[in-house]
Amino acid sequence: MTDRHLVEVSDATVVYDRDPVLVHADLAVSPGDFVGIVGPSGSGKTTLLRVVLGAVRPAAGTVTRARRVRxxxxxxxxxxxxxxxxxxxxxxxxxxxxxxxxxxxxxxxxxxxxxxxxxxxxxxxxxxxxxxxxxxxxxxxxxxxxxxxxPQLLLMDEPTSGVDVRTRHDILHLLSDLNADGLAVVVTTHDLNGIAAHLPHLVCLNREVIAQGPPEEVLTADVLERTYGAPMDVLEHGGMPVVVDRMSASNVIRLRRRAQ
Amino acid sequence: MTGAMAWGDLVHPFHFQFFRNGLLVATIAGALCGLIGVYVVLRGMSYIGHGLSHAIFGGFAASGLVGVNFFLGAGVWGLASALMVSAVTRRKSIGSDAAIGVITTASFALGLALIQLYGSPGRNPDAALFGNVLGVASQDVWIVVGVSVFAVAVIVLRYRALLFTTFDPEVAEVSGINTARVDALLMLVLAASILATMSVMGVTLIAAAIVVPAVVARMLTDSFARMLWLSTAIGAVCGFVGMNLSYHLDIASGPTIVLTGSALFAAVFAATGLRGMSRLRGTRRGLEPLHLS
Structure with a gap:
């Protein structure tokens, strides 16, 4: 761990009831970072957040915190x-x-x-x-x-889950302001376009870290398919990546009004 | 002078030392049950008062058999049962209702079996079951006062940790609070309170004395701090009024105290209407376990 990291998770594996929910995960958070953890349900997002928090102790790997980090x-x-x-x-x-x-x-x-x-x-x-x-x-x-x-580090689990678009914008702006004031922020989110694409650093997780880096590097069709197990396309809109489900005959379920 | 006669009838029992003792104990016991009841109700463990009082009945039988002091034997028995319930509930695979049902009824059944096999210990089992405040000895007064002072001290000194652990145990734990220790402390206070107030309320009705004041208080306020003192005050009023009714109607004190609380519940329920009911939806720990994905 370098001196400037607030928390560094190295090669962490977490097991619940013999079921590995997180495998060889790495994550380092430094002052001023704003990190989003994305992945499907059951991918270990909350577990990784709780490893950073210190609420879950990994079965293997290490978690190192800066002295007296809040x-x-x-x-x-x-x-x-x-x-x-x-x-x-x-x-x-x-x-x-x-x-x-x-x-x-x-x-x-x-x-x-x-x-x-x-x-x-x-x-x-x-x-x-x-x-x-x-x-x-x-x-x-x-x-x-x-x-x-x-605190020097704020951890939020699904901050925009179940909120409307306006509230999602407000919360994202609020977190951005707090981060601009020097607070390091780590969030988990399901929302690829509304939240993840706006963050400076993403961790794509599916039990193991598939990729991490800026959205323009990790939000690719290949990484997303390996993360979510479903084909997705990535478009560009206003200089930002936009993720869409790949429409194909095999994965579109057509619902038709039943004939009277 | 019908009014003077009625007043004379009302104050008549106050001339008796046994009644004054009983009234004091009933009022303090009611307040104590009301105070503890807030945590019991908000943790969704309303049944624990019923269960623990039955478990303590097992300790009542066992202490008589072994020949140890009733309060010591039944107290240790009750605390052990409460800690077992708490430990089983914390594992989350079994809900608190099921844990209470299994552990405390097993303890009660053991008590009944011991009484059948070896006979009843010195204390009157009927008084333990239904409450008999008129037979309150001065020793009982001091026990209720002592447990009340202990309960108030714990709740004042650990107020914030108890509140956080009751509201949000997962986050309380990760915020550095030893929630297992807080839960154990609450179980200790609860077991001691049930033991001390059992002679007034009786095993069968103590659950209502714990639950009703807290439920009435919840209908009246949205603030935790206000609910705490309101529930305590309501419990004290129920104890005082119920004890007087017990004397005048010649009914055991447990039923009159509980019926006073039930009447108050009905009155507040009618007065607060839908607003009170919507608040009551919060009288359980409605938290799903934090799902780890």
């Missing part, structure tokens, strides 16, 4: 219990669960929460229930929780 983690919003009785302020303050024993928040903590909410464009929502927010605001609450401890 990492923030934003889970998939689908895993959140939105009906739990909790306000935005209470949720963000969970980031301090390990530090302070007294249940009540200090004035400085309340000020920090207000600042991070303001930075993310959801100021003044501290007393709202988390369910009483729009999809984009909900995602920002959990980003706020991850940012409260001023």
């Amino acid at each position: 990492v923030g983690y934003v889970p998939q919003v689908e895993t959140v219990n939105w009906s739990f009785p909790i306000t935005v302020g209470e949720c963000v303050l969970m980031a301090r669960a390990g530090g302070r024993w007294a249940p009540w928040s200090t004035p400085s903590e309340r000020s920090e929460v207000a600042d991070v909410l303001d930075r993310l464009g959801i100021a003044g929502l501290e007393h709202r229930h988390i369910r009483a927010l729009s999809g984009g605001q909900q995602q920002r609450v959990f980003i706020a929780r991850a940012l409260l401890n001023r």
Whole structure:
């Protein structure tokens, strides 16, 4: 590991119930990086993210972290219990669960929460229930929780899963702004065109790393077919790669209205 | 003067030391059950109060047989059962409802078998099953007070870790919280609370005393902190009112305390309507396990 890496995963293999879900994976994240991990369902994206986080220990290989590196983690919003009785302020303050024993928040903590909410464009929502927010605001609450401890590296699992196009744009811009301020960001995503094609560095994963590099290098028909196991074409639009399913007689399922 | 007569009837039992003891214990026990109930309900473990009280009944029989102090024997038994439930649930292949069903009913069955084989220990099994607050001894008062102080101390000092672990155990774990230790601590508080309040509520009804105040509180608020103190207050009111009803109606204290809570639930349910019901959808840990792809 070079001194400038925040986290470096080398040759990592993870096994669940004798089933290898990640094989010989490498990933290095440095300050200011913005990395997208793409791949089909079951390809090991979340597992690789959790290896970087330190929540999963690989059966083989090494994970090296910079000393005292601070990492923030934003889970998939689908895993959140939105009906739990909790306000935005209470949720963000969970980031301090390990530090302070007294249940009540200090004035400085309340000020920090207000600042991070303001930075993310959801100021003044501290007393709202988390369910009483729009999809984009909900995602920002959990980003706020991850940012409260001023991490150097932010890990997000499927940040745009289940959100509309406008919210996806907003979240991508927000992450881009945070990254421009020096925060290293690693996201997993299914969204090749909406998210992955916009990122500076991609890791194509299907249990093993198929390819990694800038989108224009790794979003190729060959890499995508090896990653997803399905034929895809890559077009160019406005200087950016656009991935499309390859239309052929063999993989198009035609649905016809049944004759009356 | 019908009003004066009615007032006189109401305050009459307060002249008796045994009633004042019982009222104090019922009120504190109600508050304690309400406080713990918030975590039980939000973790989707509502059945655990029912299960653990039955498991402790097994300990009640075993402690009499072995000849150790009832509270020590039943307490260790209850804690062991709670930790087993927690450990089985953490493996995720078995849900908490099934784990509670298997472990605590096995413990209850063992208690029944021991009583059939060797006879009942010194304490009255009926009182253990249905609650008999009028027979509360001063030792019982101190036990309920002591466990309540312990429970409040744990919840105040570990408030943030308990909240994070209850809301989002996966992320709490990766954020550096020892969730296994937090879960074990909660099980210890729960087992101690059930043991201490069993003489008031009875084995069969303690689950309702734990669940009802938390459910009523959830219908009234969207804030976790407010739910915590509301549930505690509602539990205390149910204990106080139920205990008075127990004396005046000559019914065991367990049923009157639970029926008071049930009446309050019906009133709040009617008053809050659909809004209260929509909040109730959150009274379970509705999290799917984090799928690792």
